[in-house]
Amino acid sequence: MEPLHEGKLKHLEELATGIRETIIETLLEAKSGHSAGPLGMADIFTALYFHILNHRPKKPDWSDRDRLILSNGHICPVRYVTMAYAGYFPIEELKTLRKINSRLQGHPHRGVLPGVETTSGPLGSGISQAIGVALTARLDNKKYFVYCVTSDGEHQEGNAWEAIMFAGKQKHKLNNLIVIVDRNNIQIDGFTEEIMPLEPFVEKYEAFNWHVMEVDGHNMTEFVDAVNEAKAIYEKPTVIIAHTIPGKGVSFMERDFAWHGKPPNKEEAEQALKELRTLGTRIKSEHE
């Protein structure tokens, strides 16, 4: 995969801003759902779907595709919106999120929406499922990579560390597994370090024999470079700890755990869209 050149970066940044706007509109329409996580991960998902992943939106079951396992299913609005932008399904369908008879379930459900690899929502079980897929690739001599997006809060699950321990075992040769952690420091009841500290986070993963990198989750160049490094690492699985700002792009949502699990109301959405459009214009003018 080539690094991000200046032109592509600008394009992706504009795209990410548009995706954030659509996330706000989608949540407003759904009247329930999560705001902070999806906004915080918009840059990572944009980079994944529009630069990193080897995939075919019109052929979602293509057997050589890279797999993207979303462990923290509650941030699915960002995945749904990015998938729609990438052409997996009509953008119009985003209006059905969380409604009856919809393919866009409140937490993603495998099987109803092509391109969604696993059902998730119950936290802490994504890394282990990603391991199963990555081991399958090994057994089948497939070249695809398995990406697992996970959150910081769900690292409080024992199940997560059971998976991390397993993956670190050298014999498994899980160098085709790349875990991306949304390190936004929040969870429902407060800040992770107050609820149940995860630090020293890097050292923990290292102790379990992983290759560990830290990036600014809003710097797509840094993130793409990290993925390239991860792909080059031969003997270990890689975790990219992406430091993100929950609610990124909307001033009154940023860093506030109260926005973990609620959607904006009409006024809040209007304010949010105003801010995001200003941001979009700024990116465009910098580009010109």
Add this chain to the structure above:
Amino acid sequence: MSSNMLNLEAKLSSKIFDSDIEMVPTRNGYGEGLVRAGKENKNVVVLCADLTESTRSHLFAKEFPERFFEVGVAEQNMATIAAGFGISGKIPFISSYAVFSPGRNYEQIRTTIAYNDSNVKVAGAHAGISVGPDGATHQATEDMAIMRAMPNMKVLCPCDAIEAKKATVAAAKIWGPVYLRFGREKSAVITTEGTPFTPGKAEVFWQSRKPECAIIACGILVHNALLAAHDLEKEKIGTIVLNNHTLDPIDDRVVKEVAKKTGAVVTVEEHQITGGLGGAVAEVLARVFPVPIEFIGMQDIFGESGPPHDLVEKYGMGVKDIKKAVKKVIKRK
């Protein structure tokens, strides 16, 4: 009023058939019950796995911060820490969504709480399809089955917020493991402080003069059962409605009695029809007094996102579905 055959001794709300009946989620009763239990007994401790407010355990946390333990997103850890409390003299309540506890930590509950006979109370909030927009991953519809199958475990599913509070307070006094089931959505408050509540004892809420069918219900759908009974009365079909809040140990004496009186039974629950209330009633009656039974509940299928009320209808647990089942089961006699 001739079409109203509510059992007066049950001292139910006077608004059951009115559209302005008070609506409160049963989980609120849990939160209030915890505070009461905490006041009554200093050994009560509460644990929660990052769902303090939505399980309403924050009410207890505020009142008794030193007896409240936040474990983070770790239901397996929560169950096993509680098991240690329970075998050393404390009365721990563990709180999460039912899909995660007793879902995620099933084996820990089985081994360290039930088999260990540790005095732990497991509270599963957000049970049933009425969870709504979060979708099937968050709608526990098998929890009563797994807990009912577990030796040493008692299972309670209160019908409204008031009964939920009574059940929580009672659970602290029952020795041994108890599972308490609560809903997320606001639901009709059909009982009053004066309504009798004893764990293990089913209560008759509706008694027609000539009942042809017994509707045995639990949880928030007891309200739908009463609405159905009210409609059927107008069509001259008499019924008995039983509020069967305790699934394990089930009140087999009263279940048998209503089956004998009517010769036909419909069970109603916000749960899979296998293994829950329907299963429990069928097991009793198959043994002591076989009659035709129809089962209202989730028909071996997962739910989906949507407005709670619409989902209850879509998955066949609405008032009209109960009426249809009553008519069908009477024909089968």
